[in-house]
Amino acid sequence: MRLRVSGTTLLAVFVILLFGSFSALAPEPDFGGSVINYFQTIGKTPQEKLYLHLDKPYYGAGEEIWFRGYLLNAITHMDNSPSNYIYVELTDRGDSVLQRFKFRRDSLGFRGSIPLPADLPAGEYYLRGYTSWMQNTDPAFFYRHGLQIGNSIVTDILSEVTERPAPDNGGTLRIRFFNAAGGVHSGIKVSYDVSGKDLKTVTGQQTTDDKGVLTVQNLKLSPGNMRIAVKFEDETLDYSNTFNINNAPENEYAVSFFPEGGSLLNGITQHVAFKAQAATGFSLPVTGFVTNAQGDTLTSFATEHDGMGTLMLTPEAGQRYTAETRSEKGIVKRFPLPEVRSDGMGLQMAFRNGAIFYNVQKAAEAVWPDSLFLIAHLRGDIRLMLPLSAEKTSGKLSGDAFPDGIVHFLLADESGTPISERLLFVRHPDAVEWNVATDKPKYGKREPVRMEISLADLGGQPAEGEFSMSITDNHTVYPDSLGDNILSNILLTSDLKGYIENPGYYFNGPYTPAVQRHLDLVMLTHGWRRFRIENLTQTPQFEAKYFIEAGQAVSGQVKNAFGKGASDASIVAYSPDCFMMKRADENGRFLIDSIQFSDTVSLILQATTRKGGSGVDILVDPETFPEADRMPFPYGKDNLAGIGKYLANVRDKYYNSGGMRVIQLKEVIVEAKQKQRNFYATMAEKTITSDQVPVNMQSRLVTDYLSTVPGIRKLSEAKLSIRGSDIEPLILIDEVPYYDNDVLTRIYMNEVSSISIIKGGSASFFGIKGAGGVISIMRKDGSEPIADLPAPGVAFIKPLGCRTIADFYNPVYETPEQKAASSPDLRTTIYWNPSLRFDGTGKASVLFYTSDDPESYRINIEGVTKEGYVARYSADMEQ
Known part of the structure; x- marks a missing residue:
């Protein structure tokens, strides 16, 4: 090592x-000392860097994206960052966050899955990942990964942009609507709004022609990103979609020049790097020559790699230099070089x-x-x-x-x-050595594969660290050898400004002189961004608006009847997972930290005065998330042609696993009975469900019925007590606590799904409020709201909780019956392990079963050693 x-x-x-x-x-x-202090100050401020290892390079609607998150110290690349939570978002090519999930670090690290809705339109999306602490820096440092998603499930209404607005076509936009069977949606009224750079939103409505094409004309806008939202105004079909496209002319391009060291220097022969970029955002090859103010040609040049190259120039003070370039399509353009400095x-x-x-x-x-x-x-x-x-x-x-x-x-x-x-x-020679071996040279369908993996440093000593592993089917999942991986992301793209095209190229094979040369072109044409240094003798300043999220937290303020902060107010937090009590400060501000809740659970906060009285309001601070930004990658790579077999597999697997067919029809409601869950039923001494209530009690008040239940005594029309206690019980209605028991006079038994009676030691979960026991009432779905809800001093909130971690399904074929089962094995990800653990000898054992197509698999292992060395293994498992 x-x-x-x-x-x-x-x-x-x-x-x-x-x-x-x-x-x-x-x-x-x-x-x-000042210089050392400058960098020590940077080192003392936590710096985080996030990378997600995905199980495969692209997906289909209806699938799940499986990932392992590596949250590293951005300086040392060691796995010791203090944050315990990460946020992962699925974002479209515009600025809309479609899904946002929160994941908690467990004993296996950050891991989980992101479900893709079956009706998600095919196209180009991207994942964005960050921590709360990372929001203190430029969002450009967040993890970003472009993602192609196809859809083979929704086939009744498909669409494609067939013509983009441009000056040479009169600003005409055309979108075709069709179905997978070859039919078209003609005669459909479609409303639309179009927005883009230097364009006021254009709205209107048109009818599709006999070829299913919507035509919008006379859109005058500058080249750049534009957004088109469409919606069917039809009595039977329900369809809406948003298209994000780049209408930049395909022949438009620009060339930028970067003198080594930053400036053109008078009388000095220098390297000048350049980069040619099309208006679409992708590179393109150009040739050209440099002339002075007198029109003399001084040197010629040509791009070497991904639109980049260098030229040699000896500039003179007072001269102006111009580059004349020509693209492959013969488009000639002229660009000025930077001014010459004489000092x-x-x-x-x-x-x-x-x-x-x-x-x-x-x-x-x-x-x-x-x-x-x-x-x-x-x-x-x-x-x-x-x-x-x-x-x-x-x-x-x-x-x-x-x-x-x-x-x-x-x-x-x-x-x-x-x-x-x-x-x-x-870059140095690899500091670790991989050895991956299987127990057999060839496998049949649904056979076990035993794989031994070893990892050692160059001295032969076992290498320790955190790793994840995926195995995919080469016949359906085509490896993206030029795409981002853990090496290119952690070592390169996460620390540079601007879009790096084909980052995987620089790390996929031996570090040859050609690769080294091309990587240096990237260094010359992209600026440093993570640490912008202005003066090394001045201590860098850092102001944290967001905190390190070691545990989940809820904050807010309790106010008294006069609207002022209620000093030393008491706050109680309830959830199925926890019960916690806190005191507010002298201004009524409170923070409930180290509280655990999932993304399916609501929290109930109840506040009282310092002496336990009512008459206070509780205000919870709203959650804030970083604004979504437009796709940080160029448009144009959303063509999923060539992966038809993969999407067919996704479709068949979706239906075989019980997925419902998605048809975009209006006013079609699918109803299913959902069992109402009472989270506190497990604590209860007794739980009564609606089917246990006598018919003659169905139309009676809850208080009338409960007075007939053994163990409960009716004190008055609105008051009850659980026998053995002179204190009124705490009333929970749909998990919300109410301290005015008069609320029971507004609930009838035909609304009730279940009633749980909690007493004794179980009621101590609710603290002093549960001293008289607890009556938890769950109402049926669709019940009418109760007047005056919620109760004073009570807040019913549903913050973004942690997503429940599911395990990837690795099928087992141990018996002849399992092996001969008629259900097809359509896995595209054959094996996924978010936590590949090596023992003290540097070895790991893996067991998985082949699918119905065992011919060729791809193995990808990514991770970081405990010393902060980023490592990756990628190879085929051929038979």
């Missing part, structure tokens, strides 16, 4: 060595054969500062502070001092102001 050295230790080593060799150039102690300095860097080479370039008229330093940090962990001089402007550093990842080099003067910056990606 590669040795990991802390930044502070390494800095001390550098300072000792460099001060010994260049004592005359050593920085003032306060400067060095600047620049940093030239290279990483070759495990060594880092640096060189300071100075424009002809620039004055060498009194002190100059080369400073480097890796994700906020300082690794180098090297004094430079006019006599020592270049040198070589050992790459072993820098772990894998993006190293940020800065050239700074003694005031701490960066003069030039350069990003360099450092």
